[in-house]
Amino acid sequence: MLRVTCAIIESNQKVLIAQRNQNMLLPYKWEFPGGKVEKGEQDEMCIVREIKEELNLNIVVQSRLTPVTHHYDTFSLELFPFICHTDSQEFEVKEHAQVLWIEAQDLLNYDWAEADTPIVKEYLALK
Numbered sequence: 001m002l003r004v005t006c007a008i009i010e011s012n013q014k015v016l017i018a019q020r021n022q023n024m025l026l027p028y029k030w031e032f033p034g035g036k037v038e039k040g041e042q043d044e045m046c047i048v049r050e051i052k053e054e055l056n057l058n059i060v061v062q063s064r065l066t067p068v069t070h071h072y073d074t075f076s077l078e079l080f081p082f083i084c085h086t087d088s089q090e091f092e093v094k095e096h097a098q099v100l101w102i103e104a105q106d107l108l109n110y111d112w113a114e115a116d117t118p119i120v121k122e123y124l125a126l127k
């Protein structure tokens with residue numbers, strides 16, 4: 001199964017969320033940025049690498065949330081969420097349609113990729 005990491009990046013009382021672009025799978029859905037784990041790569045290394053590649057942002061991994069297995073119509077994945085921190089609020093948008101810092105209380109107002117819904121809920125329950 002596809003192994004994917006994602007980062008709930010916190011800074012300055014906000015969380016970073018990203019909207020997938022029109023050419024990606026799940027176009028226009030919101031997600032926590034991240035990506036596929038490469039062969040032989042550790043999950044923590046993957047998330048740090050993906051966030052650097054996609055947003056040019058340096059993060060520190062702080063903790064893990066519960067992994068989610070989800071079956072979309074055309075593929076299945078196991079999604080490994082990490083709570084992360086960054087000192088810099090400045091990012092570059094390299095792949096996404098939009099990237100935003102939002103307040104955690106606004107997370108439920110976005111149209112999330114289905115696999116992310118349990119992650120959003122678990123995160124909000126911890127807040």
Ligand SMILES: Nc1nc2c([nH]c(=O)n2[C@@H]2O[C@H](COP(=O)(O)OP(=O)(O)OP(=O)(O)O)[C@@H](O)[C@H]2O)c(=O)[nH]1
Nearest residue numbers: 004005006025026031032033034035036077113115116
């Ligand atoms: N990054 C990320 N992907 C997610 C999330 N939720 C979710 O269902 N996915 C799905 O997991 C897969 C991850 O692929 P990706 O396109 O982000 O990964 P990547 O950057 O390694 O892709 P690439 O092969 O284009 O380099 C996508 O099919 C995406 O739709 C999420 O919160 N973050």
